[in-house]
Amino acid sequence: MQQSKLNKSSLQQQSIKVYVRVRPLLKKELGQECIIKTDQQKYVVIEQSTHILKQEYDQVFDERVSQADIFKFISPTIHKALQGYNTTIMAYGQTGTGKTHTMFGSDWDLGHQSTFIDDLQTDQNHAGMIPRTIYTLFNNLQYGYYVYCSFLQIYNEKIYDLLQDHKVPQALQIHESKTEGIYVEQLTEYAVNNLYDCLALMKRGEKNRMIRQTTMNLKSSRSHTIFQLLIETSKADSGGQLLRSKINLCDLAGSEKINKQDSMTSAHLNELKSINQSLTTLGKVIQNLSQNNKNINKLPIPYRESKITRLLQDSLGGNTLTNIFVNVAPNIYNIDETANSLKFAQRARNITQIVQANSINATDQELVNKLLKEIDYLKQLLNMKRKGLNSNDMHFKLMKIQEENERLRQANLSVNDVEKLMQENRKMREELQKLQSQSHENSESSHMMKYGSEEGFSGSENDKQNNTYQQTKLSNNGLLIVSNPSMQKTEVTVRYKDRGNKMQTKLGYVEASDQMLSREKRLMSERKRVIERLELLEQLQFRNSLNSSLPIDSKIPKPSKKNSINLLNRTVEEERTSLPKLKIAERNLKQ
Numbered sequence: 001m002q003q004s005k006l007n008k009s010s011l012q013q014q015s016i017k018v019y020v021r022v023r024p025l026l027k028k029e030l031g032q033e034c035i036i037k038t039d040q041q042k043y044v045v046i047e048q049s050t051h052i053l054k055q056e057y058d059q060v061f062d063e064r065v066s067q068a069d070i071f072k073f074i075s076p077t078i079h080k081a082l083q084g085y086n087t088t089i090m091a092y093g094q095t096g097t098g099k100t101h102t103m104f105g106s107d108w109d110l111g112h113q114s115t116f117i118d119d120l121q122t123d124q125n126h127a128g129m130i131p132r133t134i135y136t137l138f139n140n141l142q143y144g145y146y147v148y149c150s151f152l153q154i155y156n157e158k159i160y161d162l163l164q165d166h167k168v169p170q171a172l173q174i175h176e177s178k179t180e181g182i183y184v185e186q187l188t189e190y191a192v193n194n195l196y197d198c199l200a201l202m203k204r205g206e207k208n209r210m211i212r213q214t215t216m217n218l219k220s221s222r223s224h225t226i227f228q229l230l231i232e233t234s235k236a237d238s239g240g241q242l243l244r245s246k247i248n249l250c251d252l253a254g255s256e257k258i259n260k261q262d263s264m265t266s267a268h269l270n271e272l273k274s275i276n277q278s279l280t281t282l283g284k285v286i287q288n289l290s291q292n293n294k295n296i297n298k299l300p301i302p303y304r305e306s307k308i309t310r311l312l313q314d315s316l317g318g319n320t321l322t323n324i325f326v327n328v329a330p331n332i333y334n335i336d337e338t339a340n341s342l343k344f345a346q347r348a349r350n351i352t353q354i355v356q357a358n359s360i361n362a363t364d365q366e367l368v369n370k371l372l373k374e375i376d377y378l379k380q381l382l383n384m385k386r387k388g389l390n391s392n393d394m395h396f397k398l399m400k401i402q403e404e405n406e407r408l409r410q411a412n413l414s415v416n417d418v419e420k421l422m423q424e425n426r427k428m429r430e431e432l433q434k435l436q437s438q439s440h441e442n443s444e445s446s447h448m449m450k451y452g453s454e455e456g457f458s459g460s461e462n463d464k465q466n467n468t469y470q471q472t473k474l475s476n477n478g479l480l481i482v483s484n485p486s487m488q489k490t491e492v493t494v495r496y497k498d499r500g501n502k503m504q505t506k507l508g509y510v511e512a513s514d515q516m517l518s519r520e521k522r523l524m525s526e527r528k529r530v531i532e533r534l535e536l537l538e539q540l541q542f543r544n545s546l547n548s549s550l551p552i553d554s555k556i557p558k559p560s561k562k563n564s565i566n567l568l569n570r571t572v573e574e575e576r577t578s579l580p581k582l583k584i585a586e587r588n589l590k591q
């Protein structure tokens, strides 16, 4: 990359490039009439009584054109991205027309990565535009670049991170800043070093995407996705400028008609409604932008009416080299939807954008602040990770930190506000420190088990290897219950002192499930009670046998002989009934 040149890069006018791709008839459609003809790979021709048209596009691909040949039209923009230009490649069309096939590809598997590069070099028709973009990018990347990757989906008008495997997915918010433009807060950006890292992330996100069977498509994508690659130079050039560009690879969900014969579930209907609404907004955005190219009186652009148009704002009406695939089915059955898609394609072709390579001054205060905050965020994240917090705790804490950062970033603060923020900040820090000290205690406790406690108990060889023990001190007489939680079972062991001798009894295993764990808890307290009694019993028996002549632990009051015998009898009687119950409870738990 020639940075000095790029810093002086001039503004260029560039139309959105629109490619129409006609998919082949699917197996279930064989024998149906095909209504789309192509002419010189530039025109789409339909000659039906209801629709007659001949429209020109940047390129028209019929069903015979391979993925590899199609990518040849895209690869120049990927090279431009390496020169600092923002690039977007997106697929639009009715459900089941081949958008996901075009963007991701079908029937290829990342399971055999060693052969994947060969596949990409030789394969003509499986891998789609996204894997080919990744391949081209890393093949042409020189030293001195950082690449970050993120992957999101918009499902029912909510944004989700496809690279996070939260049990309860967290909806994310859109923000805008001078340095980053429009961005999604909390979206994970993975630093990727090679082709494999990047492809693995793509595959991981794809698995998390919402799909459903529809009349048109067995595996219909129910969300819009954006796979984003952020490329930046790691060092500023002689003019102090850093280059930054984004490649947005977007697979839109397909529009779908309500099928009156099919009983659609309410979830399906909701998806359909929000997909169709967001695509209508996209249509309006494209229409107004294309009108504005011709008119002096500019129409407002409703970017904010849907999440997808807001996120693609720069790709549609800003500083981006944009390529749109409009996918259509060839058969007569879909003629109305095909005509609508082609109308969209025509309008998109009318949009011209002003593009320029992106560079940012390395000392820009906003960038510096952003970096400092990110470093702070990452430090916290690292700390939490090191402390072994689970992902939900971490997510919650990080949300709070980021919320505060965002408020700081946006607020015009008074002294009072700043003081309040400082207070809040302090509270958060204390909370974090508390968490840190808790995990510190845990690690100390495991350390104790590993190397023997103050009381002289030393763990077994097995204990030493497995330092996940938790211990509970049950009495002041050195009685400990140690449990070793694993995924399936919890080992419960009692360690106690008997007349100065260290004793240890393994009580068995308890299986871990919520119900089991609460039963285990009850059983533990039952055991605690029984063991305390046994201990007392032993002491009483011991004292009795010695006729109370030996010194007694000062914490236990010296009983009179009569009381002692009564207590002994009562305890023996109680334990006689408690222990079998305990054994039955244990047996039940083991079953």
Ligand SMILES: Nc1ncnc2c1ncn2[C@@H]1O[C@H](COP(=O)(O)OP(=O)(O)OP(=O)(O)O)[C@@H](O)[C@H]1O
Residues within 6 Å of the ligand: 022, 023, 024, 026, 063, 093, 094, 095, 096, 097, 098, 099, 100, 101, 102, 106, 217, 219, 220, 221, 222, 252, 253, 254, 255, 327
């Ligand atoms: N050019 C093509 N060559 C061969 N098969 C294709 C082609 N385009 C699409 N298909 C097949 O058509 C079916 C539907 O394609 P795909 O899932 O990509 O559609 P889509 O537009 O993404 O649908 P949706 O919007 O419902 O997610 C798939 O089985 C896919 O493999």
